[in-house]
Each structure stands twice: as structure tokens, then as C-alpha cells.
Amino acid sequence: MIPFRSKLTASFYALLSISFWGVSFVSAKAVLEKLDPYSILVFRFGLGALFLLGILLLHRARISISIGYIPHLIVLGILGIFVHQVLQATALLTITASSAGWLISFSPIFTVILSILFLHEKMNVKKAIGMLVAITGVFIVTTTRSGHSFELSMNIGFILMILSTLNWAVYSILLKKLRIPYPALVVTFYMSLTGFVLTLPFIIRNRGWESLSLLSQTEWAHLLFLAIFVSGMGYWYWGKALEVLDASKVSVFLYLEPLVTLIAAIFLLHEKFILISAIGGIIIIIGVIIVNGGLVHMLLRFFRKKSP
Template identity: 30%
Template structure:
């Protein structure tokens, strides 16, 4: 199995775990507010990351000049990311959120090609990204309509900021994963991001809630930490290193596809023709974006 094939398989695993995170998060949110659940999840993940770093990468050095970028990515992709997302969710609809977040691969491709000059913006990538976005739109808006307007404007703008932030998180991390082991990079990012959230953990409210939550909430937080944070974030950056930012970003479209499928199969949620056509468009879009042969380069890498 080639490195690229392994990356594709791993990213499908990431998409599955991130797709299930919505249902698992609902379990945790029964007992904890969103930010407190995020603090618990990433605190557990950071402990695991630190233990693995000590065991497998003891003595591995990060250059001092790269640490500010690691801290910035920790704030961008961990602490502020979830704060902005949860706040935006409370001010807009789930349909709007799903569609706006689906713009992230578009921003990733543009940033990687135009601003950071890391990759070529090819016809295949553009077609794949647009097909994936169309699939998301059909699944979440097909038959129901979209409610963009003044009532949801604040929330929509926050979710749009979230989408752009994830694109920057993906693209800006490429220089680091090219220079260091991706696990070391994502471990430091998680630990730094968690440290920035810790002041909230010392509030009396959080400590009281932590003492009262049951086993179900702890298991939900552990699942999110192990699969979505440790495995998910590591494999995401490994995909960026092997496949590039644009092709990795397209797998963002598969996350909600898994979420919708799980909802239909296990939660008996409704589905229609738009769901089937949208799912097919997502899978076809991921395939087209991953193609190499016959690419038409629109912007060439200067390096």
C-alpha cells in the first residue's frame, strides 16, 4: 500500500470519526455546556499526546522560531475554533451552518494556491471541490430551503469565520509538517491550544459540573479525545503532508455524509432523493479532486 493510499484510508477514518462526533457530542452536552465539554475533551487529548511524546519522541526538538506558529495554530484550530463555532451555532440554523462550513475546502484551495503558493490550483481540484459543495448543499438544503437573512446574519458570519480559520489552520500547518513529524506538530498544537483554554477550567461552575457528571459523559469525552482529537488531528496533518492541503480539505465533505448516514441508519432520521444525489456528488467530488492525470494547471507553483 502506497503512502497516498494509506493517507486516503486514514482520512476516510477521520471523516467517519468526525462524522460521529455530532451524535457523541450530544451525549456530553446533556451534562456540560459546549465550551466545558471542549475543555474536558482537549484536556484528555493533551494528556494522551504528552504521554506519547514522552514515550516515543523524548528529546525531539522543536526550533524556537517555530513555536510561535505552533501556539498560533493551537489558538486558531483548537481554543478559538470551538468557541466561535459553538457561538455561531447558537445564532443560526444547522442547515446554514452545514452549508457555510462546507466552503472551507474552497478557501483552503485558494489560500494554498494564491496566497501561500504551495500547490497548483487545477481543474480537477476545482471541479471536485464544487461537486462536493453541491452535494452538501443538496443534502442539507434540498427540499427544505435555506434561511439566510438578518435573523441569522451574526451566526452566519461567525460560522464563515470558522470556515476560513480551518482553511488557514490546514494550509499554515503544512510548513511545519514538512519540517517535523506530523504527530509532534499536532501534539504541540493540541497542548498549546488546551493551555489557552485552561483559565476557564478553574471556574467554580466548571469544577462543580465536573464533579457531578456521570460515566456516560466521561466516555463521550474520552471518545472525542481519542478518535476525533488524537487520531483525527494527527491523520489530518499527515494527509496534508502526503496529499497536500487542497486534496486533504475535500475530505471535509465526507464528515457530514457519515453523520447523515448514521442518523438515517441508527436514529431513523428522514431522508429523500436530495440525500442520495448529494451523497453521490460528494463521493464523486472527492474522487475527481484526487485525480492526477489530465490536470489542467490554472496557477503554477513558483517554487
């Protein structure tokens, strides 16, 4: 039986990860005016790996790992960082960010299916209803953001984003199933390092470093946010959440990503607030609460015990 506080903490970590990733669309859009998508990936994971290494050194944590687990970390780095980010970067060249955000929300569906097949997690009526409610909210939020229909023509970008969501589901399942006996921080560091090494040829090909001098202070802030919070802490906290909760329960937080992106766009890009979007966001939250109903019930019971 997993303690209540551990479940609550893991849910908080997953929520933070989704918050960082939701804002990442806004930051990436700001930096894309000066840097090509692949150069951004190199800087993101290079700086992200340095950030994680700094935390490890500050905590005097052991960085050495057993040779037997190196293949596991390489596979996770290839799937979770290299393949996932390259697919998304390439897809964003032909589809809009709002369309990408909508498609990412399908990842929990793939995760649930794979969790049932490979992790022997159970699907029940409550979880299915919660997923349907959350998907409904995603439809409302994302179609409102785009201002018209889904803009999802059957082009290469659409196909690549679908593959990206499936790839992320596979990554989450593997991260849970492999049970690498090292802290999530250590695992994330080696994954980021792997992603940096694999994406390095892109910046050499595109001579991306030449564009760094063109970045303004605001654009540098966006790039550092992408590196430290999105690539570093986001992956780290996602791994910490998977250490405690089922992969299917963690993945359902991905339904909140379009909502976070919407809020960030309103405050950072000054996009217009639309009431129906807020309604869709509330529906998404209700769906997440239904799927994680056991956690919510334990939370209510906890506060009842604390009350006089």
C-alpha cells in the first residue's frame, strides 16, 4: 500500500512537469524566431544536462552507475528525448502549436492501453469515464484556441505528432517497467546527456551557434526556461512521479497540458480570453479528478481527520 503523502507528492511532481511542458510551446514559439528547431534541442538538453549535473554535485550524489544499466539509460534517452523531441520539432514545421497540443493529449490513451498489456494495470469504468470527460475538455479548449476547426490535415506533421504521442507512451511504460535502481535525478541526467549527444550533429549541420548572438534578453530567458525547467526539471519530476504512481495515472495529467498552454498564451502572448475555453479547462480538471478518484477520496478523508 502506497502511503497517502507519497501519492500526493507524486501527483504534485506530475503536475509541475505538465505545467513546465505546457508553457514550453509559448517559449519555443518565441525562440523559433531566431533559432531553428533542432538547434534549440541541442541547447535545451545540453544546458539541461549541465543544470542536472550541478544539482547532483551540490548534493554530492553518486553519479557512477552499473555498466549493466547503461543500455537501459541509452534506450530511454533515445526514446524519451531524441526521438520524441525530433518528431515534435519536425512536426511543428507543418502544423500549428495548438494542433500539436491537442494531439499530445492522446498520449494517455496509448499509455493506458500499453499499461494494461505490459504492466498489468487494470482498466475500470471510473477510469474510462474520466478519460472520456478529459478528452471532451481537450476538444473544447483546443478548438477554441485555434479559432476554427482542428486544422489537422493528413500531412506528415500530423503523422509525426501521432507517432510522438505513441513514443511518449512507450517511454513512460519503459521508465516504469525497467525499474532502474537509481534516483530519478541520476536517470534524468544521463538521459539528457544522451539526448544532447544525439542531437549535436544538428547544430553542427545548421551552424546554430551563429544565431545565439541574435537572441534578446527575453529570448535568452525563454531558452533557459526550456533547458532548466522543461528539459531538466520536467523530465526529472516526471520520473519521480512514475516511481510512485501507476503509469496510467501519471499520464492522465497530460490532459492538463493544453489548458496550461492556453493560460500561458493569455499572459505571455496576450491572447484573448474566451469563456468556453475556461469551461473546457474545468472539464479537463474534472476528468483528471475522476481518474485519480482514489487519491482525491484519501485527501478528503485526511482533512476530515485533521479538522477539530
